[in-house]
Every structure is written in C-alpha cells, then in structure tokens.
Amino acid sequence: MTNDDDLRRERAVANARILAQELARREAGGKWNRPLRLAPLVTRSDSGPSRLSRPDRATDHDRPRAAVVAWDLAHNMAARARVLADLLGTFAETDMIGALFDDFGSELWPPLRDRPNEPITFPAHGLTDFLAQAYAVAAATGDYQLLHICKPRFPGLLYGALLQRANNCSILLDIDENEQSFVGDHAPAVEVGTDELEALKRPMDEVGTALGIALGLEAPVRTVSNVALQRHLGGSIIRHARDEHDFEMSDELRAHGRELLGANERDFVILFMGTPRPHQGLDVIVEALGLLDDDFVLHVVGSTGQLGVDTSRARVVSHPLVPFSEVPVWL
Numbered sequence: 158m159t160n161d162d163d164l165r166r167e168r169a170v171a172n173a174r175i176l177a178q179e180l181a182r183r184e185a186g187g188k189w190n191r192p193l194r195l196a197p198l199v200t201r202s203d204s205g206p207s208r209l210s211r212p213d214r215a216t217d218h219d220r221p222r223a224a225v226v227a228w229d230l231a232h233n234m235a236a237r238a239r240v241l242a243d244l245l246g247t248f249a250e251t252d253m254i255g256a257l258f259d260d261f262g263s264e265l266w267p268p269l270r271d272r273p274n275e276p277i278t279f280p281a282h283g284l285t286d287f288l289a290q291a292y293a294v295a296a297a298t299g300d301y302q303l304l305h306i307c308k309p310r311f312p313g314l315l316y317g318a319l320l321q322r323a324n325n326c327s328i329l330l331d332i333d334e335n336e337q338s339f340v341g342d343h344a345p346a347v348e349v350g351t352d353e354l355e356a357l358k359r360p361m362d363e364v365g366t367a368l369g370i371a372l373g374l375e376a377p378v379r380t381v382s383n384v385a386l387q388r389h390l391g392g393s394i395i396r397h398a399r400d401e402h403d404f405e406m407s408d409e410l411r412a413h414g415r416e417l418l419g420a421n422e423r424d425f426v427i428l429f430m431g432t433p434r435p436h437q438g439l440d441v442i443v444e445a446l447g448l449l450d451d452d453f454v455l456h457v458v459g460s461t462g463q464l465g466v467d468t469s470r471a472r473v474v475s476h477p478l479v480p481f482s483e484v485p486v487w488l
Contacts, residue, residue: 220250223303226320227255228313228369229361230278233432233459235266237333237382238307239481240397242272245305252301254294254320256281256312260361271480284360287312295319304328305380309336309373311357311365332390333382333397336370338436404485414486419474423452430458430487432478439466446471458487 223245227238230253238253245251253276257263263280277298281287295316301324306317309332321328356364373379379392387394420426427446433439439457446453447470457464460475479487 220248221302222251222300223249223305224252224254224298224301224320225305225307226313226317227253227307228310228316229258229261230255230265230269230276231257231261231263232266234308235269236431237331237397239269239272240399241305241307241331241395243400244395244398245303249303252277252298254278254298254316256287256291256316258282258287258312258361260359267478268481271482283358284312284365285358287360288315291316291319295323298323300324301326306330308332309369309376311360311369311372314369314372327378329378329380330373330376331380331382331395332373332386332392335386335389336366336373399484404488410486414488417487418456418476420454420456425453427453427455428458428488429455430484432459433457433464435465439464443468443471443473446473 225238225242225245227235229235230238235253235255238255242251242253252274253269253272255276255278257265257278257280259280259282265276265278269276277294279290279294281290298320301320304317304320304324304326306313306328309330314330317328317330356362357368359365374390379390380395381387381390381392382395382397384394386392415424415426418426418428427442429437429439429442431437439455442455443466446455449471451472454472454474456474456476458476459478464473464475466473476487
C-alpha cells in the first residue's frame, strides 16, 4: 500500500468522524436539523473532473416523499431499484439514492440515465470513503416518510440506517434474489472480529455480503420479488415488473424493433434483454439453437463484453445496454 493510499484513508476516516460529530450536534427531536450540504450528488462532464451538486427539481409538496436506497447504482442491480422507484413514484415524490463504487466503474448504470429525476449518488472507493459521504448525504437530503432499501447488502443497509435516523421514517427491505449465492459457503454472521473488520474495508466482497444477509434476515418488514423467496423469507411480493402503459402492440413498433435488431424477414428471434450472467442459461439456449436451422437467432441486448458461451454452432448477435425508455421498442 502506498503512502498516498494511507493518507487517503486517514482523511476519509477523519472526514467521517467530523461529519458524525457535526450531525450529532445538530440532532434534535429524533431528526437531523438541516442543512449540512456537503456532497449530495455527483455529476460529471467530459471536460473536467467530477463535481458534487444536487440538481434543481420540481416537487409536488402535497405528495409524500420516499427514497429507494441502493448499495450501488453503477451496475445491473440498479434495475430492481428502478422498479421500486417507479412503483413508489405513482403516489410519492421518489428519489433513488446510492453509491457508485469504483469496482463497478464509478459511472451511473447506462439504463438509468434517461430517468427524469437524476439519482442522488456519489463515487466511493471503499467503506471509509463511502461512510464519509453517506453521512453527508443523510444530512443533506430529508423529509422522507418512507425508505425502501434495495437488497440486503451491507452498504445499502448502513446507508438506509443513516437516512432513517435523519428522517425518523418508516423503512422496508426488498430482497429480489438469493444473495447467498454470491458468497458460497460463507455463513451469514452479525458478529465480526478483527479479520472481518479488515475485510469490510471492501464491503462489496464476501464478508460484507454475508453480514448484509445476516442483518437483512432481522428486518421486520420485507418485500420480495417472487413466490420462492416469499416461501423462504416471508414478506409481501412486489413483482419485478414494468408499467404496462409503456408497452403497445403494433405492426409498426414490431417492424422498428426488428430493424434495430438487424433481423431479416426469415429470422425467428429469441431475445434476451439484460446483463448476461453464467447462471442465466444462455449456454442452454445456444446449445438448443445448435440443433435448429439458421433461421433461429439469439439476440442479447445488454452485453457489456464477452457472453461466455460457445457461439460457433448458432447465430448469436449481441447489442449494448439501452435506456429503460427504449426497452418497449426492442421487446
């Protein structure tokens, strides 16, 4: 580790301590007295470095305010956060809040960039970096009546706890998949020792994930995405759904979608839309296509690199990620 890394960590820890002390002085009646406006949102430009700001936005003061808290908004886990935010947005002014860990690129996940209200977010290197800025965001955002934490991951639960304390509001936890699959046999545990504390400096890794799972199991109010998770964890089901009003069926839209795919008249299109992962079965589809003729073609919309499947025996076409607003056309 370089001296620069040590200095950066020391500054981050010092910032977190200063912010915590300042917030403690401002606490009154169970809520933080605002404003302590330090780092509520990061915006970027190609011409210069990142800067912290919060955009002006029109709000309806007659509607309640809610926030969906995601542990990271730089990759495809943000899809579930978007679903929850869109659903809450039907009756409440809703923010999406989450960090951008540099492990995942420190850039907002592309399909989120067309959302009318920009997410409230900031770049983070590790836990100390994250903590310092999470304190600031918790102080600079507020008046929420409801928080919905997306996924039982340690950074998101910690972030949500800070916001819940700042707003003295109701809080829910959403679980949309079995996070244990990401950590193998590492058993969830709420208690941590010296080794685990060191590992928590990278909260997205095995120890942080296992800790988040353990804490999530203690959440008194949970929502889940499907029946299998409900049977295992309880909670109310919120399907991983989209607004049906965004989807129309017409010959013109179908023709436009096929044109975007580059499909000819004879092609029978099998469409996968999302971020390809080994567990999602693309290898099975490709193997099946190898038994059919060339009129059958798999289109993968959302590829950010190698698909990880043998495409020598079947027609497979990959396309980059698209904004959520374009999903109906491609489908």
